[in-house]
Amino acid sequence: DIQMTQSPSSLSASVGDRVTITCRASQSINTFLNWYQQKPGKAPKLLIYAASSLQSGVPSRFSGSGSGTDYTLTISSLQPEDFATYYCQQSYSTPGWTFGQGTKVEIK
């Protein structure tokens, strides 16, 4: 099974900061990588698919990049509504999808 490891597990940042979250797969996943945002008590929301494609309706301050085993989610200028937990997910291997353990973005 493919394992997904996110770093950091949590971070503190201020409004306006540039934030970067990384996700490493245990083997190459050929950009079959999605990013989700989850706020407390709410369902996850798809932000980025195929490593770098912005889901419809998602603000352009969110971007994704990467290839092979290493991927990055960047928030160019953190906004108050962006404080949440972020998860990466691989869709490369079957039978299942694997999520990273999550990165909690908190207010500094």
Add this chain to the structure above:
Amino acid sequence: EVQLLESGGGLVQPGGSLRLSCTASGFTFSGSAMSWVRQAPGKGLEWVSDISGFGGSTKFADSVKGRFTISRDTSKNMLFLQMNSLSAEDTAVYYCARITVFGVGQRGMDVWGQGTTVTVSS
């Protein structure tokens, strides 16, 4: 409006069974693969099961294989998760999600329900 609405969660004793439902609206349900994802209290997301658009193919996480079954009724726009032999480790919020193909094999879960809570306890 594209929407998923789960129901059927509750408190169940260890070894018991529960059937979750997910009602879809606002999109062509029969053409969409669907998934169940769960989240234990204070923990991350765990994929549970998938079913293809017309129900011919199902997949399960090792943690639930042999205990859970997934099915769908396209005439009613409903997805189901039958959970048997439940244990405390199955306590979680269970989400249904739509799987969308974005092209060249790329897939993502682009629509989620609000979740239904399953608690396994005596």
